[in-house]
Amino acid sequence: MAEKKQARLTKVLDYLKHDDPFSKGVAFCPGCGLELLLRFIPRVLGNDIVITGTPSCSAPVLLGQNNQSWHTLSYFGTLMTGAAANATGLVRYYRKAGIDNTVVCFNGDGTANDIGFGNLSGAAERNEPFIYICYDNEGYMNTGIQKSGTTPFGATTTTTPYGTVSRGKNLRRMNLGLKMAMNKIPYTATATLSDLDDLAKKLLKAKEAKERGFCFLHVFAPCPTGWGADPADTIEICRQAVKTNYFPLWEAENGRIRMTKTVKKPKPVNTYTKLMKKFNHMTEADHVILQDDVDYEYCLLGGLSVLEAECQLPVSVKDQGETS
Amino acid sequence: MNTTTTTQSRIKVITGNAAAAIAAKLARPDVVAAYPITPQTEVIEQISTFHASGEMDCELITVEGENSAMNAVMAASLAGGRVFTASSSWGLVFMYDAVLAVAGARAPVVMVNVNRETPGIIAVSSGQQDMISTRDAGWIFLIAEDCQEVLDLVLQAYRLAEDYDIQLPVMVHYDGFFLSYLSEGVDIPEQETVDQFLSVLKTQPKRTVLHPGEKLGVGSHGILGGYMELRHKHVTAMERSKAKFEEIDQEFADIFGRSYGGQVEEYRTDDADIVLLGSGSMCGTIKAVIDEQREKGERIGLVKIRMYRPFPHQALTAALKGKKAIGVVDRSLAFGFDGGPIYTELKAFETRMDGAKLVSFIDGIANTDITKTNVEKMIQMTRDLADGKDVPEVTWVSYPDANTKGGK
Numbered sequence: 001m002a003e004k005k006q007a008r009l010t011k012v013l014d015y016l017k018h019d020d021p022f023s024k025g026v027a028f029c030p031g032c033g034l035e036l037l038l039r040f041i042p043r044v045l046g047n048d049i050v051i052t053g054t055p056s057c058s059a060p061v062l063l064g065q066n067n068q069s070w071h072t073l074s075y076f077g078t079l080m081t082g083a084a085a086n087a088t089g090l091v092r093y094y095r096k097a098g099i100d101n102t103v104v105c106f107n108g109d110g111t112a113n114d115i116g117f118g119n120l121s122g123a124a125e126r127n128e129p130f131i132y133i134c135y136d137n138e139g140y141m142n143t144g145i146q147k148s149g150t151t152p153f154g155a156t157t158t159t160t161p162y163g164t165v166s167r168g169k170n171l172r173r174m175n176l177g178l179k180m181a182m183n184k185i186p187y188t189a190t191a192t193l194s195d196l197d198d199l200a201k202k203l204l205k206a207k208e209a210k211e212r213g214f215c216f217l218h219v220f221a222p223c224p225t226g227w228g229a230d231p232a233d234t235i236e237i238c239r240q241a242v243k244t245n246y247f248p249l250w251e252a253e254n255g256r257i258r259m260t261k262t263v264k265k266p267k268p269v270n271t272y273t274k275l276m277k278k279f280n281h282m283t284e285a286d287h288v289i290l291q292d293d294v295d296y297e298y299c300l301l302g303g304l305s306v307l308e309a310e311c312q313l314p315v316s317v318k319d320q321g322e323t324s
Numbered sequence: 325m326n327t328t329t330t331t332q333s334r335i336k337v338i339t340g341n342a343a344a345a346i347a348a349k350l351a352r353p354d355v356v357a358a359y360p361i362t363p364q365t366e367v368i369e370q371i372s373t374f375h376a377s378g379e380m381d382c383e384l385i386t387v388e389g390e391n392s393a394m395n396a397v398m399a400a401s402l403a404g405g406r407v408f409t410a411s412s413s414w415g416l417v418f419m420y421d422a423v424l425a426v427a428g429a430r431a432p433v434v435m436v437n438v439n440r441e442t443p444g445i446i447a448v449s450s451g452q453q454d455m456i457s458t459r460d461a462g463w464i465f466l467i468a469e470d471c472q473e474v475l476d477l478v479l480q481a482y483r484l485a486e487d488y489d490i491q492l493p494v495m496v497h498y499d500g501f502f503l504s505y506l507s508e509g510v511d512i513p514e515q516e517t518v519d520q521f522l523s524v525l526k527t528q529p530k531r532t533v534l535h536p537g538e539k540l541g542v543g544s545h546g547i548l549g550g551y552m553e554l555r556h557k558h559v560t561a562m563e564r565s566k567a568k569f570e571e572i573d574q575e576f577a578d579i580f581g582r583s584y585g586g587q588v589e590e591y592r593t594d595d596a597d598i599v600l601l602g603s604g605s606m607c608g609t610i611k612a613v614i615d616e617q618r619e620k621g622e623r624i625g626l627v628k629i630r631m632y633r634p635f636p637h638q639a640l641t642a643a644l645k646g647k648k649a650i651g652v653v654d655r656s657l658a659f660g661f662d663g664g665p666i667y668t669e670l671k672a673f674e675t676r677m678d679g680a681k682l683v684s685f686i687d688g689i690a691n692t693d694i695t696k697t698n699v700e701k702m703i704q705m706t707r708d709l710a711d712g713k714d715v716p717e718v719t720w721v722s723y724p725d726a727n728t729k730g731g732k
Contacts, residue, residue, distance in 0.1 A: 048537035067550050069541055076534060077543025079421055082395025089355060089399030092383035096354045101536045122388030
């Protein structure tokens with residue numbers, strides 16, 4: 001067992017071919033999932049990427065503070081409303097000027113799923129040649145833990161508090177990754193921090209696929225501060241999210257879905273929810289609703305992957321690569 | 325406008341929108357973002373046609389909304405590109421957060437805004453309210469009177485925006501419907517002439533741009549002391565743009581044979597004792613009425629605002645100083661003030677105009693025509709004011725009820 005773990009670790013380290021461009025101590029909360037992801041991306045993709053970021057948890061570090069930067073990457077601090085359009089402007093000019101580039105548009109779920117979804121959708125339609133990465137911490141954490149479109153059913157946030165009338169968020173979370181895969185873009189994938197070799201592979205695949213157009217990575221990144229979890233449990237939360245099928249790992253090339261990790265005996269969702277306080281108040285009946293949702297989404301994913309395999313991919317998708 | 329033919333050119337009868345599209349093509353932008361809105365749509369249709377036929381070698385981004393249009397050209401501009409986009413009314417409003425960000429980033433974006441009302445979805449009509457609602461965004465605003473000036477101003481806008489000493493976004497405004505769809509003869513310059521006019525920019529130092537691997541950041545988070553410095557530099561660059569625009573107008577005249585006079589254009593003001601102050605397409609009508617009234621001995625002139633932001637108060641006071649009365653014609657409203665926006669702004673400089681009296685006229689909003697009859701009425705009231713008669717401070721020229729009922 002120990003040998004297996006060692007082999008796995010070596011495999012991950014093999015992907016880290018580049019320096020960590022970030023300062024050793026940065027202004028993230030202890031156990032922040034976003035920090036691990038943010039450091040990981042340039043170590044895999046290289047330090048010559050151009051990264052764009054918006055007002056969010058990533059902003060203080062990614063965009064620098066008081067004219068001082070926490071890292072040595074080229075970056076563009078932009079607005080939540082137009083993040084994907086900014087990245088579009090960059091890649092289009094670089095293409096016109098013949099400048100090789102890997103542009104990473106790095107945003108939270110608030111930008112990706114909510115306020116900036118219109119231009120994310122537009123960039124997908126036009127098949128813009130860059131990599132969009134959404135770090136999903138299931139809410140607006142930087143402004144103080146408010147509900148977003150990816151906040152799950154039952155979760156308490158400061159805008160969906162638990163009270164005598166309310167039991168936390170009373171709505172389902174949206175499946176952002178699947179929404180994007182349905183656009184038949186060259187590459188879509190989900191990933192998380194308990195499976196870093198999987199994440200590294202997907203980053204490299206995206207780097208290759210962006211030569212053909214738009215790539216979208218949906219990365220599950222826990223927020224111990226906002227979720228009421230032990231900072232030491234960040235990776236365990238990711239692991240249980242995968243093992244309960246709460247956040248399944250899959251990829252889709254040209255929209256063709258393929259599971260990259262199959263869980264043989266998925267655990268009940270409460271093995272995941274019990275790791276944090278945001279679900280503390282949930283009754284058994286509430287858990288049934290959440291479990292139902294998880295099962296349905298997973299079933300749909302499986303169904304789609306089977307269906308996709310049976311359908312002939314249209315020429316328009318196979319030959320895509322022309323941005324218009 | 326003084327015209328002398330010094331270069332090879334061809335005159336074509338085209339709309340204001342076509343003039344804007346042709347000017348954009350002649351400026352050879354690297355990236356154009358396009359999203360339709362009435363009455364701007366023809367601009368992006370024409371550019372799309374140029375792009376489709378290979379006449380225009382640019383990256384054309386057919387975005388899914390105006391907000392993305394402004395965000396895309398902002399980033400392309402900060403990466404080093406020459407950019408263009410066009411909008412109007414609600415489109416300008418929908419891109420407003422990015423309009424502010426472009427100014428703050430000092431990105432030399434050039435766009436045209438085809439003026440249209442903004443009070444409601446039904447207001448698909450001409451008016452400068454969209455311009456007024458965005459006047460303090462930190463952009464340079466230029467206003468065209470006719471289709472020729474639309475073309476000329478877009479070319480001049482690139483010289484101004486991308487000048488190393490300026491580096492500010494420029495918005496060229498022209499009246500929707502009245503100019504966007506009006507066809508008139510436009511002298512279209514040759515590509516080589518435009519290249520020559522813009523070539524000065526290539527000799528200037530390179531501005532800082534965002535390229536991969538160069539360890540440069542744009543849009544830092546929470547700058548404390550530096551923010552004051554950046555804003556002050558922005559304000560001083562705006563102020564510098566006034567003299568720069570005069571220089572560019574001169575150089576433009578040398579190359580193209582057309583001069584407008586820079587920040588403001590004066591029409592028959594030399595011996596005039598009363599003056600109308602206007603902007604945009606209304607100035608054509610005002611000039612025609614002035615010519616007629618001059619025949620009758622009325623000493624009336626026109627001062628036309630070409631540069632609205634920064635506010636050209638030095639040029640305006642120089643032109644208006646010593647006149648007996650000035651009638652300011654506004655095609656928009658300034659809520660909280662009785663008079664129009666340009667009137668209220670000019671009021672701040674009243675003491676520098678050696679006793680000239682000011683009066684406000686509001687007309688031409690919601691597509692109403694500023695007719696010759698209306699202009700005659702304005703001239704008469706301005707004359708009455710000069711003669712010491714009692715004239716209301718504000719007159720809604722096409723809406724007498726406003727004046728009699730006091731708007732109740």
